[in-house]
Amino acid sequence: MSFDTFRGSGRPSLGVELELQLLDARSLALAGACGEVLAEVTPEFQGAVKPEFYDSCVEINTGVCGDVAAVGHDLGARLAAAARAAERHGILLGWGGTHPFSHWRDQPVVSTPRYRELVEQYRETLCRQVTFGLHVHVGVGDGDAAIRVCNRLVEHLPSLLALSVNSPFWCGRATGLHSHRVEVMGASPTGGLPPRLGGWADYTRFVERLIAAGLIGTAKDLWWDVRPSPGHGTVEVRICDMPPDLPSVLGLTAFTQCLVTDLAQGGGDSVDDECGLTIVRQNRWRASRYGLGAEFIDPRTGRSAPARELITDAIDRLRDVAAALGCARQLEQARVMAAGASGAERQLAVFERTGDLLEVVRRQMTGHGTTVPALDGAMPPVIPWGPRTPWISRTCR
Numbered sequence: 001m002s003f004d005t006f007r008g009s010g011r012p013s014l015g016v017e018l019e020l021q022l023l024d025a026r027s028l029a030l031a032g033a034c035g036e037v038l039a040e041v042t043p044e045f046q047g048a049v050k051p052e053f054y055d056s057c058v059e060i061n062t063g064v065c066g067d068v069a070a071v072g073h074d075l076g077a078r079l080a081a082a083a084r085a086a087e088r089h090g091i092l093l094g095w096g097g098t099h100p101f102s103h104w105r106d107q108p109v110v111s112t113p114r115y116r117e118l119v120e121q122y123r124e125t126l127c128r129q130v131t132f133g134l135h136v137h138v139g140v141g142d143g144d145a146a147i148r149v150c151n152r153l154v155e156h157l158p159s160l161l162a163l164s165v166n167s168p169f170w171c172g173r174a175t176g177l178h179s180h181r182v183e184v185m186g187a188s189p190t191g192g193l194p195p196r197l198g199g200w201a202d203y204t205r206f207v208e209r210l211i212a213a214g215l216i217g218t219a220k221d222l223w224w225d226v227r228p229s230p231g232h233g234t235v236e237v238r239i240c241d242m243p244p245d246l247p248s249v250l251g252l253t254a255f256t257q258c259l260v261t262d263l264a265q266g267g268g269d270s271v272d273d274e275c276g277l278t279i280v281r282q283n284r285w286r287a288s289r290y291g292l293g294a295e296f297i298d299p300r301t302g303r304s305a306p307a308r309e310l311i312t313d314a315i316d317r318l319r320d321v322a323a324a325l326g327c328a329r330q331l332e333q334a335r336v337m338a339a340g341a342s343g344a345e346r347q348l349a350v351f352e353r354t355g356d357l358l359e360v361v362r363r364q365m366t367g368h369g370t371t372v373p374a375l376d377g378a379m380p381p382v383i384p385w386g387p388r389t390p391w392i393s394r395t396c397r
Contacts, residue, residue, distance in 0.1 A: 009139025097167030143200025166343030
């Protein structure tokens with residue numbers, strides 16, 4: 001199916017993609033072991049456990065799911081299969097938007113023609129993006145509906161980011177941000193918030209012009225925070241950090257499904273003036289900087305309100321939508337998340353108590369049914385930076 005044909009979905013079906021870290025079980029550093037792990041995955045799960053850009057990442061995908069409960073069932077089985085495959089090579093699956101101490105320059109890229117081409121084109125802009133996110137697909141009826149939802153969802157993206165922030169550390173240091181991942185991803189010329197488009201025909205003209213100009217190869221090179229996915233008949237929401245655990249994934253999935261469904265049915269208008277869009281971009285940055293502690297500005301009135309309050313209010317408004325979709329219980333998990341500590345806040349609290357980034361990673365492993373071996377003390381809490389092989393020799397092989 002070509003990019004200009006939108007398959008469409010008669011219901012708000014779901015598909016979820018997890019980008020998980022591959023960690024050496026002894027050192028808890030990122031490990032370039034994707035090929036070894038995939039080779040151990042049993043045939044029934046091979047289509048659902050896939051490589052990503054970096055060899056220290058594995059992507060786990062659901063099938064097409066009717067509701068959030070089905071997403072949980074799908075992911076539970078596939079996570080268990082991937083964990084078993086990884087364990088055979090002394091590898092653990094790690095959750096989080098960035099790894100606290102492993103350096104991006106030490107991570108080899110998976111050697112495929114497309115990835116080699118992207119490395120050659122973008123160099124460090126792309127090669128430093130050793131980040132891990134949660135992508136949620138929600139089915140919509142047609143291409144015009146998909147563009148309409150993308151336009152309307154833009155102002156809600158800072159709330160989704162604030163709820164998911166889980167990447168405060170980068171290459172062995174605290175960044176001062178709660179989601180450093182989106183700052184790294186935003187460096188790409190096709191990253192960040194999507195442009196406001198008039199409909200599906202406008203989108204196809206937009207993509208055709210960029211391809212004709214040689215700026216992108218396919219529509220998949222548009223790495224926006226939210227984008228239409230014509231082959232799946234969905235809106236794909238890509239702004240979220242990889243959260244700390246599966247219940248958080250399901251809470252974010254329910255919140256996303258309810259938002260997309262409500263907006264597709266006509267709930268709310270898009271922000272279409274430049275001042276309002278500038279405010280949305282500022283809210284996105286505030287979510288990255290402060291997470292759930294952010295104060296957001298209403299792009300229409302200019303009034304400010306705490307992110308936690310706005311998220312809770314949105315969840316309240318979506319109760320009837322959640323009941324109709326059968327995800328009221330999982331949407332309640334999003335409410336619990338909004339009232340508690342974010343993944344980033346938990347990471348920062350561990351580091352404040354211990355001063356040890358290894359302990360930050362160890363705590364991220366709890367709650368996943370994984371036994372983390374005791375470390376022998378030979379490894380320092382932060383990998384020394386020291387001299388390295390230039391990244392180009394490691395990633396352009």
